[in-house]
Amino acid sequence: MNPRTLNQFLALTRTLHFGHASEACNISLSTLSRNIRQLEEELGVSLFERDNRSVVLSAKGLKFEIYARETLTNWNRIQRELLDTGDPLHGELSIYCSVTASQSILYDLLNRFRPNYPGIDIKLHTGDPEHAIPRALTGEEDISIAAYPGRLSRSLIFKPAIVSPLLFIAPAEQIDSDIPIKPPMNTSEWSRVPMIVSEGGILRTRTDSWFKAMHVTPRIYAQVAGNEAIVSMVSLGLGVGVVPKIVLDNSPMAERIRILQVKPELEAYDVGLFTLKKSLQNPLVAAFWGVL
Known part of the structure; x- marks a missing residue:
């Protein structure tokens, strides 16, 4: 071999x-x-x-x-x-993150990293944030950018970058009477709201936990992969969704979205870098890790 x-x-x-x-x-x-x-x-x-x-x-x-x-x-x-x-260091460094993370967190990191390490080539893969940690855990990627899940494999290490609140969002204009322009006042009102939710991952877990704590059985209109898709469907007037603020801040559809000031708030995201602990022995990974 x-x-x-x-x-x-x-x-x-x-x-x-x-x-x-x-x-x-x-x-x-x-x-x-x-x-x-x-x-x-x-x-x-x-x-x-x-x-x-x-x-x-x-x-x-x-x-x-x-x-x-x-x-x-x-x-x-x-x-x-x-x-x-x-x-100077040279070689290839593979990174995985969502499109949103590439436009915000990664953009800033690369602006600091590239002038100091021009010999390191970045191999970037983007996709559903749900896959970020597994890809780092298997070694498929040198570094992943994602939200901290609360519990982590002992073989991984996390370095925080930003904190992003989770927001309930609705269409800027009310098209359907079941889609509110203000936060629902009680369990009965919440149960009528069509929800656009993530198929899985941390966001779905925290959304489900919030509804459970509120004793609400949500009306799921659609389940989608990727936070950007939630913003798109909500902007079309199809329902209410939950997304990290960082996603909305970088969305071209932000003007077509209304933020619902829902209480209690969902637990915020801690977003940062993930890599295998042993990968920090790799000078390329260590160099990028040190930029943050």
């Missing part, structure tokens, strides 16, 4: 699509298929379960994925140590 093959294997675990993985690795589809097949032959197991329609990691593949990430981390570390001549 060599690092190139392991990188190709990990590309396939991310995409679960041979065509997309081959494009990401800049190799032909046939070369990727041959290399994965040879890897499986060396190991004596099937790493993927595949048919004409889908590719899925096998149970053995999930175990090997952990090994591959740890091996590449160690390989990159020893390369840097052997090649270290005291010159």
Whole structure:
């Protein structure tokens, strides 16, 4: 096995699509298929379960994925140590965050980071904040930016950046009589409000906990992935939502939104950086960590 093959294997675990993985690795589809097949032959197991329609990691593949990430981390570390001549840092740093975080927190961090470390290339992935911590935990990303969940794996470390309140938002103009322009006054009123909620993650947990404490069974109109999508649906007059203030501050639809001054307030987000504790031994990760 060599690092190139392991990188190709990990590309396939991310995409679960041979065509997309081959494009990401800049190799032909046939070369990727041959290399994965040879890897499986060396190991004596099937790493993927595949048919004409889908590719899925096998149970053995999930175990090997952990090994591959740890091996590449160690390989990159020893390369840097052997090649270290005291010159400025260079290499690639992978970061995962939501679009909102990239426009706010990451933007400020990169403005401070880039002048001091021009030799470090940033590989940025954006998506649902729910995936940020798992991607840091598995080593798929060097650093993730997300909200602190309250409890954290012992292998991860968190560094706070900002505190963002959670806000109830409604359309700026009342289109539906069930969608209030002022906070509902009682349980009965709340139960009639169509709610746009997150599919999962910390935001959904805190929203559900708030309604439970208020003894309200919410009327769920829609469940969406991503906080930006909640703002979009609320701006269209489809319901009331809950989003972090940082999302609303960076939304192009903020003018079409009304903030409801709801009491009691939801617990605010502590947003910051996550990485594996052992990753701080990586000079590139340590350099970015030190910027905050």
